Amino acid sequence: MSPTEPAPPSFSAVEVIAAKRDRRGLSREQIDWVLGAYTREEVADEQMAALAMAILLNGMDAAETAHWTQAMIDSGEVLDFGDVGRPLVDKHSTGGVGDKITLPLAPLVAACGAAVPQLSGRGLGHTGGTLDKLEAIPGWRASLTTEQIRAQLVEVGAVVCATTPTLAPADRRLYALRDVTGTVESVPLIASSIMSKKLAEGTGGLVLDVKVGSGAFMKTFERAGELADAMTAIGAAHGLPTTALLTDMSRPLGRCVGNALEVAESVDVLRGGGPDDVVALTVALAGEMLTLAGLPDADPAAVLASGAAYEVWERMIAAQGGDPSAPLPVARHVETVTADRSGVFAGADALAVGTAAWRLGAGRARKEDPVQATAGVRMLVGPGDEVRAGTPLLELHTDTPERLADARRLLTGAALPVDADPPPERALVLDVRRAG
Template sequence: MPTYSAVDVVTAKRDCRELTGEQIDWVVGAYTRGEVAEEQMAALAMAILLNGMDGRETARWTQAMIDSGERLELGDVGRPLVDKHSTGGVGDKITLPLAPLVAACGAAVPQLSGRGLGHTGGTLDKLESIPGWRASLSVEEITAQLASIGAVICATTPALAPADRKLYALRDVTGTVESVPLIASSIMSKKIAEGTGGLVLDVKVGTGAFMKTRARAGELADAMTAIGAAHGLPTTALLTDMSRPLGRAVGNALEVAESVEVLRGGGPADVVELTVALAREMLALAGITGVDPARVLAAGEAYPVWEAMIAAQGGDPSAALPVARHVETVVAERDGVFTGADALAVGTAAWRLGAGRARKEDAVQAAAGVRLLVEPGDPVKPGTPLAELHTDTPDRIPSARAALEGAALLITNDPGDRVARTLVLDTLRPA
């Protein structure tokens, strides 16, 4: 591969010029090897944030990220492979019931997941609240579990797209996280390297999402589906509402308990609705017809798959989940109708209670979080319990309460349209 000047690559993008494929290959590879300085890649990331990359550049950048490491060679596990990725939200526990459900319907789900940061929760943090469960598996363990059970949720392997891990850390401290081409290539490089046969994207929109507006979420969904098409990976994207939390539980063990309710045929209606909607798209990409995931979920037929999946990774699915040492209730202060909780406010409260982390190296409390006690449309009066705050450190309660002040838990005498909620806002399917 020819050697380029990092300064020339930076100035090309600074001056709004397209990067050649060779320039992209070189700069991503050289940065991964430590031959491009952090400040040079920071400057390039900022130039990309400000001036963008077109579809060709983004697809090539994604390929260079994939080529920085190894691909996951899963081989034939006896079922079609299909995966899902969410851009993150509040109470977004959907992976937990979804993977067993899709496996119960006949596909194999290699769900390589991450940890939470800030107000958005992480799938691995949730599952680590289950006694004994482990996130790190070898490729051989992943393959065996997919063949025998059909579902695995685990941490990504270190060899998968190492350029992404290094670049993400840099973007996090240089104000360049918001770049759509860099977000899209970060997500898609790992999913393509994972070796799945189809991918469904859950792109969140709203106050509790990374993308606050439908236009920005649509831009990201378009970029990721285009990358999927360029790399031969059938990719469907759903734009889904994240103006309110999903379900009633926000926090690690709290969300596991709610997921188990869903897997047993109950649980909040919105969690069930989105789980089934995503399952249908995954089954369509896997080529599985004649199976109704709504029926399978309602009948509790996915729950044995959950038990087997947790047990295979060292967890005890029947063990009691951690319980917070301190629980405090937030009550209504006036008469009216509860019309919904703001996702960002509830996520921030859960984070302040200990459910999330400010830095990647921070620990989380398994039992911390927020549990909503009322549904949109419920009448309330002064003293009606609205939410519970769960934490092991009661000195965190005041800051969590502060996050829920104002209109975070909205009570009105004129609920209007705020009670109604459309979960799936749009769907982009492969041509």
Template sequence: MTYTAVDVIRAKRDRDALSDAQIDWVVDAYTRGLVADEQMSALAMAIYLNGMDARETARWTRAMVRSGESLSLDVGRPTVDKHSTGGVGDKITLPLAPLVAACGAAVPQLSGRGLGHTGGTLDKLESIPGWRAQLSVAEVTAQLRDVGAVICAATTGLAPADKKLYALRDVTGTVEAIPLIASSIMSKKIAEGAEALVLDVKVGSGAFMKTETQARALADALVSIGVDHGLKISALLTDMSVPLGRAVGNAVEVAESVDVLRGGGPADVVELTVALAAEMLHRAGISADPAAVLASGEAYETWARMIRAQGGDPEAALPVGGHRHVVEAPDDGVLVALDAYAVGVAAWRLGAGRARKEDPVQAGAGVLCLAKPGDRVAKGQPLLELHTDTPDALAGALAALTGGYAIGDTAPARPPLVIDVVRG
């Protein structure tokens, strides 16, 4: 049956459920240019205002998967992937992929770039001299067989409908629509071809989902789609009210990730890496202790092989910002708050992130958190260290940090890092 865009827009505007045929038609027609951007904008806003039920969301996801190619990953190991909804200092993919590979799984991590206050995995890795993000399907498959892990950009043929719709949502105020967020994430992950998937759904000031209620709704939607498509799937709800670790930026996060892989690093980064690894291995049907493998050094060796396979030098010196500025504690006491969003915006303004997809990023820009909530500090003690190649950016970064930290007498209780687990 043939539809018109106006028919589909009106149906969702009037709070009707879209049929499978309507969804298949409109996604395909938009991908091929038969539905105009202004028409899809109207439909996206109708979805934002009136929602989609679980069946509609699953079908919308399926239609976006079918808009392009899907990978077939026959690499001789169980395949399992991870996706994070984005946070501040969230470098977990970097130590996690080689750790899970060192435990016997294959991890096809197709990643993205940063936009706004949340960092991008590819931007971080491109601070390593020689490393390249763009790989062919043949290269991805060969690296998964040989190394067990790959972190790279998605191939252009995966879920092209999502690429068009994602850009449109960004400029039409419909980014926050949970059915569209869930279908965007899952269409790419399903097309990627992994057998199992673990999601890290962030909640807090530095996340897109600010409340646990919002995060749980997104986690439920993601897991429901995964179950509908036959994936072994789990979602961890994790706290993003405070930056993860002490490094926020690009090269600084790579350096911190390497510390973790070598047996050190901040306790929260290690905790979340091991928690996600354990869930991924469970979903992949592999019995292994990721904490023991991390401590053994095997994960670092896998990291080095993965970086070399993509043209990078794991031993090369990483870029550093040419200008530094230290933010000092204004009083004696305990650091009672360090807002993830404020730190993320500061790093972005220093050059670690971008306002538009085409903007460049600085490899050496970022923020080092020299104290974290709960630490006792003295007046004049360094709290934060700002790095940038553009000293004119310091004023904007410092403005972003205004009100972003507080000194008090006693630190308030913090939520657990892993708040809950939703399993399909």
């Protein structure tokens, strides 16, 4: 440093914690310093835990949240895929039960002319993870280099793979800390965590699927709207066109929850079939992504029906070592749950079904836990279907039969309601949010 250059600002962790504890805004310099020092392990976990709790209790305004996001981006690499010959556009879901939408969506958007660099994660808890689902396909690999991602975007137009360890390392450390310190629910921290990784991916547009309901992280429309607004504001502050759809997660998406089960259902959608709700949400999200990509005249519903998206799917899976024609694994044990009375099936509760699938082995309680490719729940009837006492409602799939009793206990009574009258119609897309 030359004598004429100002010395870098110097702070202490206690000073930054106290500022947020006392409801004061954090400056850009304070945020840069604390996240940089935490990444370098110069700020202790207990100090960052105290700051995260202060942020949970006292919040951050839009400017602070934007600065916090940028500091997490700056802690690592920013990917640049260069000119892949198509506009880049991405999608992120906050997670839900049976939320397999990325699987048909990425090849569909690619078949419509855009490029989709979908860097995804593994599941924790009842929501499952995109990589866990795809790893049910024989031979498919999640880890790619940046050069391999770019090549696949050029050749195929879509890639779904694991995020690289160099993206937003400050967020990786902070996310693990929040998980064990009761600070996960902070909207600014959730929004900046999601958006820092998406901004570091170098995409040109982003569509967010913010789930609302019992099977979602955000249980109420108001909280989901707060998160959607925070994320679209971050996108606007960083020059990334961002749209958020608030979508219903009071019931599972589609008929299947699990890993191999959801892959099979996604293939049905790509072949022109599949459950109506999965098809509808895939097409709705594709339309928003194509608009952001500058392709508003594309018709994703027609492209899906044509089979072109399935052809992209086959190429996408094969490019990552998978065999799209190989049989998917099936569970060694399948048990049926039946209706306890006659009437109209009102629809399964998303949280109960997701938790049951988790208990069967489809999810993990800790990030290092293994998952069963075959485990999960298959719904045999849908909302509004008439059933009689003894009618099969769903199947429980697992390789470990000792798990069945636990899952069965979750799926009784209010979790699988059978009523005298048909259930009310529920909108799938509840709202659309854009910054400004």
